[in-house]
């Protein structure tokens with residue numbers, strides 16, 4: 001596995017970010033990300049006018065970077081010529097290392113109790129389970145989601161409360177948006193959900209999630225894929241989304257549209273200071289804000305879509 005990458009980052013006006021990202025995706029073949037420079041200074045009024053973005057692309061350390069940079073610089077010069085006055089920065093190159101997540105998780109990842117009944121056990125360990133425990137065996141690999149992180153715990157606790165508090169029949173359908181290791185989707189399966197759809201934009205995460213689902217005998221129970229939210233057919237009785245606040249707000253209309261009448265939306269991955277930002281980002285949706293749960297510096301927010309009056 002390639003554990004050293006070269007990151008090429010370029011700052012430019014947000015309206016040009018997609019053009020550069022598309023170009024770099026073609027050149028790099030190894031992945032591109034677009035970061036909002038205002039991400040840490042968000043206020044609801046700033047998000048729509050975020051003036052600058054950083055587009056980052058990743059190249060193998062074996063790549064001929066001098067040639068790549070010359071190509072990228074020529075593309076940026078053309079972009080600048082076509083957009084006079086646009087503040088397009090020079091590309092910056094840094095070396096980044098893939099962290100060996102599997103090793104670091106394995107050191108710190110121990111059997112973990114979450115909520116009332118969930119017991120998350122590393123796939124390489126044995127744990128003594130009580131008769132009512134719902135055991136999930138997990139190897140997070142490079143994907144996020146051992147249950148140890150506050151954002152995951154918040155989701156698992158809320159999911160348990162919501163699913164155990166609903167009538168068992170008909171079994172509720174669940175969407176796990178940003179499944180990572182697959183932990184939330186698998187917990188949903190064990191907590192009695194019906195149709196379960198687990199998706200992630202990261203194909204590596206999808207692979208890890210599928211392996212975990214197989215280890216837990218749940219491969220047939222969960223539809224796991226990299227299908228983007230806009231291509232997913234709903235509605236779902238429960239939607240879990242443990243992704244960042246900015247992405248949640250961006251996806252608010254699509255999440256709301258896919259929530260069934262009487263359904264519950266569990267939003268996580270939100271720093272406490274961004275709760276108001278998410279509240280205002282969801283204010284236009286036909287949803288009812290229910291509550292916010294806190295853990296450390298993180299919060300999870302619950303919304304419901306009230307069933308239409310009979």
Ligand SMILES: C[S@@+](CC[C@H](N)C(=O)[O-])C[C@H]1O[C@@H](n2cnc3c(N)ncnc32)[C@H](O)[C@@H]1O
Pocket residue numbers: 143144145146147151152155177178179180181182183184199200201202205228229242243244247269
């Ligand atoms: C914080 S991890 C959550 C993992 C797991 N669900 C948990 O709760 O521990 C967020 C995951 O969401 C994925 N993600 C981010 N934005 C997404 C989007 N728009 N659609 C689908 N997946 C997304 C990331 O690739 C990442 O695997």
